Amino acid sequence: MLDRARAGDPDAFRQLTDPFRRELLVHCYRMLGSMTDAEDVLQETLLAAWRGLDGFEGRSSPRTWLYRIATNRCLNAVRSASRRRPAEPVPPFTPPEPTRRDAVTWLQPCPEQVEDGDPGPEARYSARESIELAFIAGLQHLPPRQAAALVLRDVLGYSTAETADLLDTTPTAVKAALQRARERLDRVDPSRVPLPGSPGERELARRFAEAYTADDVDGVLALLTDGAWLTMPPAPHAYQGRAAIGAFLAASAASRGGSRFRLEPTRANGQPAFGCFLAGVGPVGLLVLTLRDDRISAVTRFLDDDLPRRFGLDG
Structure with missing residues (x-):
């Protein structure tokens, strides 16, 4: 050959x-x-x-x-x-000051x-x-x-x-x-990560989706670890901890005037994920959850409208 x-x-x-x-x-x-x-x-x-x-x-x-x-x-x-770096998106509202810029x-x-x-x-x-x-x-x-x-x-x-x-x-x-x-490079104990597709993983993802789509900020925060992160590539804004994440989620919900997200489950990077759709707008990105024990240690929302389609989600 x-x-x-x-x-x-x-x-x-x-x-x-x-x-x-x-x-x-x-x-x-x-x-x-x-x-x-x-x-x-x-x-x-x-x-x-x-x-x-x-x-x-x-x-x-x-x-x-x-x-x-x-x-x-x-x-x-x-x-x-000349490596391509995506343009930083402009949020449709004034976000709170991030914990850091990634x-x-x-x-x-x-x-x-x-x-x-x-x-x-x-x-x-x-x-x-x-x-x-x-x-x-x-x-x-x-x-x-x-x-x-x-x-x-x-x-x-x-x-x-x-x-x-x-x-x-x-x-x-x-x-x-x-x-x-x-x-x-921090090493995570794999025994602390729920097995893919396990009842614990599915239940945590379900509870997150219910709270997130209802704009139930307190419900989302109750599922997070103390040091959880919210990041939104390609935006550099990164928020750590329940107070900072809650402030961002509340500002986001207020800016939408009652318009709600809809989530479609999928998987990304071996982790539970959701295609993110906004009523009256369509696809607005992809959410990926990082789990540790029975809590969520990171929420990564990718602000790329084309990602749901690439993951086979058509809304």
Whole structure:
């Protein structure tokens, strides 16, 4: 198959690369935090692989070779001054002062099934942990090569030596990057996260949807942890704690003059999510819930009207 691909057979090239397409997309998404950017970089990766087939000597597997190309393309994209940053939306009301302004405004949800092949024995994160929004957002705050080292080593399970080879650096440099990345990236105890589709998860999501669509601010706040966050990419506004989140929700409800949201359930990043629709307007984004124990630790509302359609929700 490789010989046929090198001879210019596009069908052979597709047979060679298609088994890895989905997991490469998820890899690019982890590195970039944006599905739009990940899809673009995946196409760049496959084009570079097609053009560089003559240079593939077979000393590694085709999968590892593709991961090398994808990782380097992601690093180039992160460093590029021309990387697309979405325009900051203008709210239709004057919001309360946020707790902070988050720089990661390009964050997007992932509707894809996680496919990482078979993670190596060095993996420290499960597939579920490594696709949660908190993990994806945390990676965006790391220096690019630290993020790459952590994903290759702790998510995909490549050894330190293999990671060094993929990043064209030394094992010592990889160990140093991993130490700094692990120190900066908070690790969540997976035992505190309700299992996907479990009765506890479904009940918490149901109660949230009922309160949110009724503009029952107190009902929403009762479901949150003390340090819960509300974020709204691509808007930089981030609110922490019940008081701050309640002030924002109350201002939002007052600005709509009785018009209510309607939520359609779905899943994103392995977490409960909802397509968000506003009466008289239509689709207005996607809500993703991060759960810890029997409470909600983060509500991420993505302000992108096209997201419900991308998640198969037509309202």
